[in-house]
Amino acid sequence: MDIPEFIFSILEKELLESHLQLLEKIADHYGFDIEEMKDLFLPKEPMKIVPQDVIKVQVKKCYKPRVPPPEEERCMARVWNHGLGGHCIRHRCNQTDYCRSHQKGLKYGRMDEPAPDVFRPPSMREGYHSNLR
Numbered sequence: 001m002d003i004p005e006f007i008f009s010i011l012e013k014e015l016l017e018s019h020l021q022l023l024e025k026i027a028d029h030y031g032f033d034i035e036e037m038k039d040l041f042l043p044k045e046p047m048k049i050v051p052q053d054v055i056k057v058q059v060k061k062c063y064k065p066r067v068p069p070p071e072e073e074r075c076m077a078r079v080w081n082h083g084l085g086g087h088c089i090r091h092r093c094n095q096t097d098y099c100r101s102h103q104k105g106l107k108y109g110r111m112d113e114p115a116p117d118v119f120r121p122p123s124m125r126e127g128y129h130s131n132l133r
């Protein structure tokens with residue numbers, strides 16, 4: 001797929017803008033003359049971004065650290081959390097104890113119930129020792 005030309009113009013503009021911002025920060029911090037800095041360090045020729053090859057671009061969402069709602073408004077579901085277990089951080093909704101996605105079902109139970117076996121190492125799971133005999 002060809003990337004439209006205007007995308008490169010936007011990137012070029014952003015690149016120059018980011019150069020400029022960095023220069024301004026440095027000039028401000030060290031008390032340098034910004035005009036002299038621009039003259040010395042900004043590229044003399046306009047920058048041009050040229051696609052060379054197949055370009056792979058990944059766009060990532062920048063997640064803000066989420067602040068959980070107060071306990072009385074917080075979904076009661078336990079979540080997987082990379083195997084550590086944790087408390088869902090979404091709001092309850094529809095006058096239930098759960099957020100919209102946990103209304104569909106609880107895979108790991110509720111926070112006010114004991115954690116299910118999957119969060120324990122195998123040797124601590126129910127029936128492990130009797131199964132060894």
Ligand SMILES: [Zn+2]
Nearest residue numbers: 075088099102
């Ligand atoms: Zn939830």
